[in-house]
Amino acid sequence: MPDARAVDPLGGARLAAIRRRTVWVLSLGQTLGGVAFGATVSLGALLAADLSGDESLSGLAAAAVTLGAAAFAIPLAALARRRGRRPALTSGLGVALIGVILVVIAAGSRSFPLLLAGIVLIGAGQAANLQSRFAAADLATDASRGRDISIVVWATTIGAVLGPNxxxxxxxxxxxxxxxxxxxxxxxxxxAQVLAVALFxxxxxxxxxxxxxxxAEGGHGAVRTTVARADRPVAARYAILAIAGSHGVMVAIMAMTPVHLTHQGASLSIVGLTISLHIAGMYALSPVFGLLADRWGRVRTILLGQALLAASLVVSGLGQSSGAAVTVGLVLLGLGWSAATVAGAALLVEASGEAERTRRQGRSDLAMNLVGAGGAIAAGAALGWIGYGGLAFAALAIVAVIALLSPRGRRSA
Structure with a gap:
């Protein structure tokens, strides 16, 4: 196994120092990854429209990168399980670099299929970015798990804002x-990708x-409980459901909001401001939800996320004709997503035994990306059928399912 010169399992102080170092390295890498990914999504849509000659195909760029992230989620998790986080994260970023090169070649040769293939490979970088939040929890304690995950999630804010600019x-x-x-x-x-690879x-x-x-193999006492814990499959499955379902609701509403606002006569600057505030809601307060998850409980914080999502959907649905109401709804949408995904990731880690942990993390990222892609596609059809308000109220059903299936109080959870 690589890194055989790792620390003595009994060195609690040394272990805490490694955990803090890991979180900050992952946070910086997440910032660099956000810079790379932030520009990719915007440019991919422009290139897809340009190379295909059909603006209706521009959405295939976002679909391609999402499907790419889904496709690489489980292989990268398997690589992490066999070799460690560093090979998995650097491999994902390396594949994304190949994808970038293919995109540039596709633009020069005017090849639309090659463009989509390159964007799919770029999705490996997004899969690596998603895996970083689980890497932050590898050595976390019960008192720090939510906070450590949330710090890495928060770091995405910097790249998400800087990249498009x-x-x-x-x-x-x-x-x-x-x-x-x-x-x-x-x-x-x-x-940015090369720097992230070098950093890791x-x-x-x-x-x-x-x-x-x-x-897990050789430690004991308080230090061992950091990673060696009983497997709780019910709680783990619920965490995956909460993460994927909350992401699907968020993507469905967020993806259709620009279209709805434009139909309502909003200017592009208003649309941009609304989405920016939504992104701020997704990431800016993630440390707050991380602390809540640690101190108040993982499931309770997930349920808080569902309450915020429900409030968002009601505000957006009832106020669909008001730009201000839709903006408030989008901010609440981002906050609900943040609470559910940060707490859900913490719950998934601590509910999974060491043998199952990385495998379930890969499944969670796969489900998250597939549900997000499906949510965006379904939302497009629903918008034309039942309108923006109808879409918001329909999404309440998913929130209700997540809340009702909460494992609180079950012994098997």
Whole structure:
């Protein structure tokens, strides 16, 4: 097993230092990954419309990267289980780099199929970014698990905000270098991904998942309880349901909001502001929900997330003709997603025995991405059939299912 020179399982102080170092390395890597991914989504839609000659196909870029993230979720989790987090994370980012190169080649050769293939590979980088939040929990204690996950999730905010703002400078740089249209910003993507790979290779040492495995095999006492715990399949399945269901609700409403606001006569600046506030709701307060998950309980915080999602859907549904109400609804949507996914990830980690942990994490990311893609597709059809308000009220059914299936009070949970 790699990183055999990991710490003595009995070194509690040393273990805490490794845990803190791991969280900050993952947070910086998440920031770099967010920079790379933030520009990719916007550019992919533009390139898809340009190369296909059909604006209706621009949405295939987002679908391709989501399906790519889903496709790589389980293989990267399996690699982490065999070799550790560092090989898994760097492999995902490396595959994404190949995808970026293919996208640039596709733009130069005007090949739409090659473009989609490249974007699918870029999804591996998104899968690695999702895995980072679980890596943050590998060595966490019950008192710090939610907080550690939430710090890594919060770091995404920086990249998500910075990435799209690099499109303009990237186009200028790309024009100066004679690159194909809409591909200049990928220079920043390449730099960010390379820096993230170098960061993980150099500083994600010792590998947190390898250390966790060593603790489970040979540790004892308080230190061993950090990673060695009883398997609770009911709670684990509920965590996967909560994460995937909350993500599906969020994506369905968020994806249709720009279309709805545009139909209501809102300007592009208003649409942009609404989505920006929604993204802020998703990430900015994640440390708060991490602390709540640690101190108040994982399931309670998931249920708080469902309450916020329900409030969002009611406000958006009843106030669908008001831009202000829709904006408030989108902020609540982001907050509900944040509470559910941070607490859900913490619950999944602590409800899974060491032998099942990474396997379930891969399944969770797979379900999250597939449900998100399905939610976006279904929402498009629902918008034309029952309208934005009807879509919001229909999504309440998913929230209700997650709340009603809560395992609180069950011994098997």
């Amino acid at each position: 690099l499109i303009g400078p990237g186009e200028v740089l790309g024009d100066a270098l004679g690159m194909p249209r809409f591909t200049g910003p990928y220079l920043f993507t390449v730099v 290779l150099a500083f994600l040492r010792p590998d947190p998942l390898v250390v966790a495995g060593q603790l």
